[in-house]
Amino acid sequence: xxxxxxxxxxxxxxxxxxxxxxxxxxxxxxxxxxxxxxxxxxxxxxxxxxxxxxxxxxxxxxxxxxxxxxxxxxxxxxxxxxxxxxxxxxxxxxxxxxxxxxxxxxxxxxxxxxxxxxxxxxxxxxxxxxxxxxxxxxxxxxxxxxxxxxxxxxxxxxxxxxxxxxxxxxxxxxxxxxxxxxxxxxxxxxxxxxxxxxxxxxxxxxxxxxxxxxxxxxxxxxxxxxxxxxxxxxxxxxxxxxxxxxxxxxxxxxxxxxxxxxxxxxxxxxxxxxxxxxxxxxxxxxxxxxxxxxxxxxxxxxxxxxxxxxxxxxxxxxxxxxxxxxxxxxxxxxxxxxxxxxxxxxxxxxxxxxxxxxxxxxxxxxxxxxxxxxxxxxxxxxxxxxxxxxxxxxxxxxxxxxxxxxxxxxxxxxxxxxxxxxxxxxxxxxxxxxxxxxxxxxxxxxxxxxxxxxxxxxxxxxxxxxxxxxxxxxxxxxxxxxxxxxxxxxxxxxxxxxxxxxxxxxxxxxxxxxxxxxxxxxxxxxxx
Amino acid sequence: xxxxxxxxxxxxxxxxxxxxxxxxxxxxxxxxxxxxxxxxxxxxxxxxxxxxxxxxxxxxxxxxxxxxxxxxxxxxxxxxxxxxxxxxxxxxxxxxxxxxxxxxxxxxxxxxxxxxxxxxxxxxxxxxxxxxxxxxxxxxxxxxxxxxxxxxxxxxxxxxxxxxxxxxxxxxxxxxxxxxxxxxxxxxxxxxxxxxxxxxxxxxxxxxxxxxxxxxxxxxxxxxxxxxxxxxxxxxxxxxxxxxxxxxxxx
Numbered sequence: 001x002x003x004x005x006x007x008x009x010x011x012x013x014x015x016x017x018x019x020x021x022x023x024x025x026x027x028x029x030x031x032x033x034x035x036x037x038x039x040x041x042x043x044x045x046x047x048x049x050x051x052x053x054x055x056x057x058x059x060x061x062x063x064x065x066x067x068x069x070x071x072x073x074x075x076x077x078x079x080x081x082x083x084x085x086x087x088x089x090x091x092x093x094x095x096x097x098x099x100x101x102x103x104x105x106x107x108x109x110x111x112x113x114x115x116x117x118x119x120x121x122x123x124x125x126x127x128x129x130x131x132x133x134x135x136x137x138x139x140x141x142x143x144x145x146x147x148x149x150x151x152x153x154x155x156x157x158x159x160x161x162x163x164x165x166x167x168x169x170x171x172x173x174x175x176x177x178x179x180x181x182x183x184x185x186x187x188x189x190x191x192x193x194x195x196x197x198x199x200x201x202x203x204x205x206x207x208x209x210x211x212x213x214x215x216x217x218x219x220x221x222x223x224x225x226x227x228x229x230x231x232x233x234x235x236x237x238x239x240x241x242x243x244x245x246x247x248x249x250x251x252x253x254x255x256x257x258x259x260x261x262x263x264x265x266x267x268x269x270x271x272x273x274x275x276x277x278x279x280x281x282x283x284x285x286x287x288x289x290x291x292x293x294x295x296x297x298x299x300x301x302x303x304x305x306x307x308x309x310x311x312x313x314x315x316x317x318x319x320x321x322x323x324x325x326x327x328x329x330x331x332x333x334x335x336x337x338x339x340x341x342x343x344x345x346x347x348x349x350x351x352x353x354x355x356x357x358x359x360x361x362x363x364x365x366x367x368x369x370x371x372x373x374x375x376x377x378x379x380x381x382x383x384x385x386x387x388x389x390x391x392x393x394x395x396x397x398x399x400x401x402x403x404x405x406x407x408x409x410x411x412x413x414x415x416x417x418x419x420x421x422x423x424x425x426x427x428x429x430x431x432x433x434x435x436x437x438x439x440x441x442x443x444x445x446x447x448x449x450x451x452x453x454x455x456x457x458x459x460x461x462x463x464x465x466x467x468x469x470x471x472x473x474x475x476x477x478x479x480x481x482x483x484x485x486x487x488x489x490x491x492x493x494x495x496x497x498x499x500x501x502x503x504x505x506x507x508x509x510x511x512x513x514x515x516x517x518x519x520x521x522x523x524x525x526x527x528x
Numbered sequence: 529x530x531x532x533x534x535x536x537x538x539x540x541x542x543x544x545x546x547x548x549x550x551x552x553x554x555x556x557x558x559x560x561x562x563x564x565x566x567x568x569x570x571x572x573x574x575x576x577x578x579x580x581x582x583x584x585x586x587x588x589x590x591x592x593x594x595x596x597x598x599x600x601x602x603x604x605x606x607x608x609x610x611x612x613x614x615x616x617x618x619x620x621x622x623x624x625x626x627x628x629x630x631x632x633x634x635x636x637x638x639x640x641x642x643x644x645x646x647x648x649x650x651x652x653x654x655x656x657x658x659x660x661x662x663x664x665x666x667x668x669x670x671x672x673x674x675x676x677x678x679x680x681x682x683x684x685x686x687x688x689x690x691x692x693x694x695x696x697x698x699x700x701x702x703x704x705x706x707x708x709x710x711x712x713x714x715x716x717x718x719x720x721x722x723x724x725x726x727x728x729x730x731x732x733x734x735x736x737x738x739x740x741x742x743x744x745x746x747x748x749x750x751x752x753x754x755x756x757x758x759x760x761x762x763x764x765x766x767x768x769x770x771x772x773x774x775x776x777x778x779x
Contacts, residue, residue, distance in 0.1 A: 145755045145756070146756075148755075152720050244695055246727065248765075355755065416760050481574075484571070485572070489543070490545045491541075492541030492568070501545070503681050510686075510689060511688070511689075513651055514651060517656065
């Protein structure tokens with residue numbers, strides 16, 4: 001009897017083990033879901049700050065919405081996020097809410113293919129702002145910059161596809177103790193020439209003491225960020241000359257078209273002057289910096305082997321938490337019209353605007369729970385939601401009415417000046433950008449030269465830039481064609497909301513078609 | 529416009545509005561029975577991925593047949609048919625698309641689809657269709673079509689396009705600026721286009737000495753986009769405009 005009972009227990013255990021294996025290998029979902037809806041929020045901000053901020057927002061949101069579970073997916077940027085993004089979207093397994101930026105390589109077509117516009121929702125007040133200073137204000141107007149980047153980067157000029165969580169700017173972080181050792185004091189940097197002179201002092205100090213100290217911590221990523229503001233000041237006159245439409249700003253498609261029409265060249269004096277400035281700052285980095293990434297540059301700075309680290313305020317939280325020394329933060333000092341080397345070419349100081357918001361989140365148009373995903377976006381960009389994000393991440397808020405914590409308050413002090421365009425000439429298109437990166441070594445270091453790099457880019461430019469403008473055209477058409485189907489769909493539905501959506505789509509489609517025809521005309525006129 | 533109750537379930541239109549074309553094709557496996565159903569099926573064929581020449585030809589056949597009718601479906605079908613020739617085919621046939629838009633506007637001049645077709649026809653005339661001796665003629669042809677567009681939002685869209693084409697075709701500013709101004713005054717332009725048009729009118733008005741108009745649009749821009757990176761340059765231009773206006777008795 002006892003033997004039979006033991007035998008039965010053994011069978012029962014085996015059965016339970018088999019059932020558990022079957023569940024794990026075939027289902028891999030929890031046996032009981034505590035909440036009926038799960039939404040996924042994917043981004044690449046794995047620095048210190050944002051994951052904690054987003055977690056805190058999720059905790060509060062789940063308290064308010066017991067039906068919904070929000071899962072944060074922090075995917076490393078660089079090469080992993082773009083591949084992860086595309087493969088999941090193409091496979092129909094994309095997260096409900098996804099971060100995207102126009103500079104992420106090889107993803108220009110993603111918004112048109114996979115994201116839903118938020119325009120009509122943005123025109124209404126955000127319900128989570130009830131009882132705050134932003135209560136009756138349209139959601140889009142509650143953002144500190146009115147969503148400049150999502151408007152500018154929209155594949156459809158009549159639509160807005162994203163909302164932003166934070167605000168950022170580029171800053172020069174300095175090791176204050178090291179600066180005192182080198183210069184005898186903490187120097188105020190008012191112009192680029194002040195920086196230039198300090199970098200010479202660093203080199204002299206390193207040679208005199210034999211210490212391996214660089215002026216600027218170098219890496220491929222951070223150098224790109226440092227190069228871009230230097231490309232702009234001497235080129236502004238050229239940009240304004242090309243600006244026949246009076247926008248006081250050029251979109252990438254216009255700079256691409258301008259090159260094909262012969263309106264600018266890499267070997268123009270203005271561009272060469274900018275390339276000379278780039279040589280000056282890269283000379284202050286340790287040799288081989290192009291093989292390094294952002295984290296390597298940060299480590300070089302944290303070890304006290306570089307006076308400056310240049311990157312976004314998104315790294316400030318990490319730097320302040322990890323550094324064992326006092327950090328002083330500067331705006332990149334502007335290249336001014338009285339600069340001893342390039343001054344005569346400089347029209348005026350380039351501005352940073354009044355702060356541009358970022359960390360753009362998009363709604364996947366194949367989301368299984370679009371209403372809940374949109375609702376979470378509204379919460380995280382409401383005054384209370386964004387306050388939680390800011391307090392826990394120490395990243396600037398994107399939303400008006402949020403109190404900025406003391407340690408980051410000075411990040412909102414912006415340099416006022418002229419605007420340039422959607423992107424400097426190193427980033428106007430995937431192909432042109434790739435050629436820039438591939439041949440950057442021809443510009444820098446002892447073997448590099450401005451003339452050689454400019455000549456190479458002008459040799460490769462026509463093909464690369466034609467490819468980029470063709471891609472812009474193709475991406476625009478990618479958006480326009482399915483809109484015919486959507487317009488017919490909305491026309492068939494009754495009600496004012498359907499009429500409004502139909503009219504918005506018709507307007508946006510006509511604008512996009514106009515742009516596509518302009519690009520096509522340039523491509524045809526400049527063929528051969 | 530096709531009412532949702534006209535024989536096709538609202539679900540099909542809803543699926544098309546959300547680009548779920550596969551759902552429509554699954555719901556109408558035989559291509560649909562009623563005329564609205566057949567229109568929905570043809571529209572779904574246009575958007576169903578991957579789009580093939582075979583799909584487009586099948587859709588075009590159905591649309592041609594529907595366009596031969598005399599109900600609310602007919603102009604919509606004719607419009608979509610023109611879109612196939614203009615946009616969806618791998619090798620577009622702009623002349624054929626233009627001919628269908630013309631016929632549509634003559635047969636049902638008040639139909640929304642004919643009116644929308646006139647806007648698309650104007651775009652073809654502005655940039656692609658042959659026959660213009662000089663670029664200004666393209667603007668004139670589009671203006672003739674504009675005179676036939678009666679729906680205010682579509683007039684705005686076409687005026688905006690005539691203005692932007694004027695810039696791209698490099699015709700004299702005075703020839704196209706009134707269209708940009710009319711589009712901006714009508715309102716409802718969204719996204720980045722809204723910021724662009726306010727600055728553009730300000731700058732282009734300054735270039736041709738229309739100082740009061742320049743001031744109006746620069747001030748509107750600064751009111752709506754005070755934090756935009758372009759605000760610094762706009763403030764500088766506005767100060768210049770005000771200097772010009774001061775001797776004329778302006779404030």
